Amino acid sequence: MSGQARSGSRHLPPGLHIIHEDRDIIVVDKPAGMLTMATEAEKTRTAYYALTDYVRKGNAKSRYRIFIVHRLDRETSGILLFAKTEAAKRTLQDQWGDTTKIYAAVVHGQMDKASGTVISHLVESGVHKVYSTRDARLGKLAQTAWTVVKEKGGYSLLRIELLTGRKHQIRVQMADLGHPVAGDRKYGGKGDNFSRLALHAASISFAHPFSGQRMTLEAPMPTIFAQLVGRAQLP
Structure with missing residues (x-):
């Protein structure tokens, strides 16, 4: 239903x-x-x-x-x-490892290439903030694949696939690249006044737990994202 x-x-x-x-x-x-x-x-x-x-x-x-x-x-x-x-x-x-999770993110700036994959190790601090470390013994492996969908002005709309599922993964890794998610008060730069975090879980694809049938469900991108990059859809 x-x-x-x-x-x-x-x-x-x-x-x-x-x-x-x-x-x-x-x-x-x-x-x-x-x-x-x-x-x-x-x-x-x-x-x-x-x-x-x-x-x-x-x-x-x-x-x-x-x-x-x-x-x-x-x-x-x-x-x-x-x-x-x-x-x-x-x-x-x-079966979560076989579940495909796609996000839409509007980030600051324009990427230096059309797509890429970020790989790092993430650690959560005592104040519930996550940061990257080069020490694999301290952090959990995090991998994020991204593709540029549209660029406008000082922003880029990215299609992001989570290859792992760590806390604040997209937000931390995009900030590490120098392209924090718009509206991110925790990991972004000062002076970012966008009214909300420009990050949206756009689709999920998984096997139904009873029938085993592969399902793909989508949630339309929030219209407020158009204030930054104009009207667009993820491919």
Whole structure:
């Protein structure tokens, strides 16, 4: 079942849209500014909380629940995949290495070539900030493939494929290249006043945990990105 209006949809907060739903999985387009799951400071304004309420249709005693498969940063919008059973979660996570994850990012400046792959090792500091290290013993291997889609003025729209899935990977590696993601308050330069992080999980391709059928689901690029690079679509 795709994400059309249904009896439980009234329980979804504004901006959180269902792209696909069936017996085993639920896939949403998460808005920028929403957490995937709870933190010490925020318990309820999360995609997990909203979708739990959605599948229970407001009945807190309902036996229905959802399971987190992966996460997106609060500031990142786009495709987020949840499982409806623990078995589906395990299957999806076991095959995560075969899952294709494509992002759209608007970065500062123009790249010096049409495409490339960034390889580094990433470490998380005690203040939840990630940085690169040359010491493979300290950091986790991170690989990001990028392709220029469009350039305009002082910005470039990139199609990015995550070859590994480390925390803040795209943001750190693009900043390491000297091309931070627009609107990145943590890893970008001072004076960047774009209203949000210009990073969007655009598509995901995976084998359905029950049928095994390959699925590709997409979340349209936010229209606000056009303020930086004009109208464009990922290839």
